[in-house]
Amino acid sequence: MMLTKTVRRKAAPAGAAAAALALALTACAGAGGGGDSDPAAEGGGTVELTLATVNNPQMKDMEELKSAFEEEHPDIKVNFVQMEENDLRDAVTKDVATDGGQYDIVTVGSYEVPIWAGNGWLTDLTGDLESDADYDVDDLFEPVKDALTVDDSLYAVPFYGESSMLMYNKELLDEAGVTMPEHPTWQEVADIARQVDSDDVDGICLRGKPGWGEVFAPLTTVVQTFGGSWYDDQWNAQVDSPEFAEAVQFYVDLVEDAGEADPVSTGFTECLNNVSQGRSAMWVDATVAAGLLEDPESSQVAGKMGYAHAPVVETEESGWLWSWNLAIPETTQNRDAAVEFVKWATSKEYHQLVGTELGWSRVPPGARNSTYEIPEYEEAAASFAPITRDIMLAVNPEQPGVAPQAWTGIQYVTIPEFQDLGNQVSQDLADVFAGRSELAPVLERAQELAQEAGDAQK
């Protein structure tokens, strides 16, 4: 009895030390671990590629069809690692920045490609793509390709590209007796949303989930069309401008009055769920969502949706520009095999394969001109393909807002600090959504953070 007592009394400090050391280890894993990753195991001449990708449906289609590639290339096996957008961004950045070498192919957003290419993390694909006449690199959408090009070298290939637009459930709007113009203003959309909103149906779904790539993708476009911006053309932060505050307040009020119940939980996937089950009447989000909403297998609203340009206030257009791209990190051991796969997944043949195997509405949009000339695709995507192409050609990433800006990009600021800035501000914004905080102090702090990041660019 005495013995246990003595031992037990020593257990507390020992436990404390263990807790402390565990925390130290956590910190250290962040600080630089990475070195001993898991390079694709090679057995019997077979190359295993590891592909890290965002878990969007188009990427899941790619995984479903990878066996076609593996049959053509019996010596290459492709393993998919699917992650949520935020997690993918973190995992891949960590791996690439610390020379981890865990991934042979990574899905990279158009925000990161110029930054990563500038750091020398991605291999130049220009030669590989141009030397292959069948691949037809000039067929890729010009504005999207421009965003992936640094000093005339192409560092990534678009798997699909997107802008944003307003998607609405025609049945629900008809029931309420309202019609949607093709170029609505935000005021019109807000009025309709409040009119349609009922106990069973939300008037509109707008992302509220914290993260610069979540809530701040649509919200930044709203800020821009209200006349605000994160920075002016001299990198002076503009978050304390009345336009910025007006736009955010408008967004928060709209969600509160006529939006989804739990904004902090709601991102792209959650809105897609709500709209495709007929629980939200409208949705301003990525154009690629249209293809998913029109798929009768996964959506109850296929054929009932209407599409319009993203709502505006002071600008002509308010759609964003984004592409998910395949890139090959410098650290890969299997560059040749990786190039083969990247070319396959972004080829015209792949689009045919998706069309014949999975359905034409599931062809990855916004990457190739020729996609919009496939008769079956034109037919299957008749309700949204023409407008998608219109919007993508109409948006201006050089100056999306009313004033000139110092960077190229619409719903984000192309500086490394932006993901941190956007993330912190979006977390504070959650308090505004929940009514725990007023908007003014949140934007005050955001202005300070933004100025700090802006000063680093001067």
Add this chain to the structure above:
Amino acid sequence: MTVLMTAPTRRRPRRPPPAGSGRARGLAVSRALLWPALATSIVLTQIPFVLTIYYSLQRWNMLRPGDRGFTGLDNYVSVLSDGSFLSSLGATVAVTGSSVVLSTLLGMLFAVLLDRSFLGRGVARTLMITPFLVMPAAAALVWKWSIFDAATGMANWGLGLVGLPPVAWNTELPMVTIIVVLTWQYTPFAMLILLAGLQAQNKDVLEAAAVDGAGALRTFGSITLPHLRQYVEIAVLLASIMLLQVFDPIAIMTRGTGGTKTLSYLLYERAFIGLEVGEAAAYGVMTVLVTIVVASVALRTLFKVFSTEGVGR
């Protein structure tokens, strides 16, 4: 308290001291046997810790590999001047503290119930333990989509049955959401330890109590509870250590909003979203320091209170 302090002296076994040479050889062997474990723990814990200290003195943003260098204590200055460290510390204490207390109380309740024999007891015990065996990330996803979903979740459905308005869990009550998930997951852990304690009880004593006419409540309060004291301490200590590092439900459900940004989530954010390696390391070092202080002072005090009550009974 005094009783406990003097007890070891009074009851220390008075064996004759062993012969000189034999004792020295015994010590040498003991020390040699200790080395492998000691070396492993130094490699696995102290070297990373020293590296963390080194990184904390560096200016290093992963997205700016060119701009890296020694920066002295700048990272610590920004950790201390920025309000997020203290608020995060508060969040950690609140989340860990409430979850541990609730888990222990519920664990005690379930342990007492499971300590009786009834039909299907084995099945019940297995089912009770299951939450602890579910991967934390999977558990968080289940809670997010099936239970706390504002439109289709079971929690709001249940509220609707009794006529209460639906709640936007992650937006309005992020703290409650996290604590509920953690309590759900750690109750079985506390229950297991306390159940072991209950089953180690001396049946003779219980029988004697019954013979003396003590009721169930009196027996529990005067015999079982004091007996369980050390098991409660172990459960609280281990659960605290594990919950201090909790991450999954916060990342999946609330993303650090509404006072749920615990130290481990803050560290993750600084390192993997801010990509500020130096600053994240400084946060890590500060966390370690605070944890050591809190753990050695607070837990000790807490347990002393327990001990006094136990002995002074």
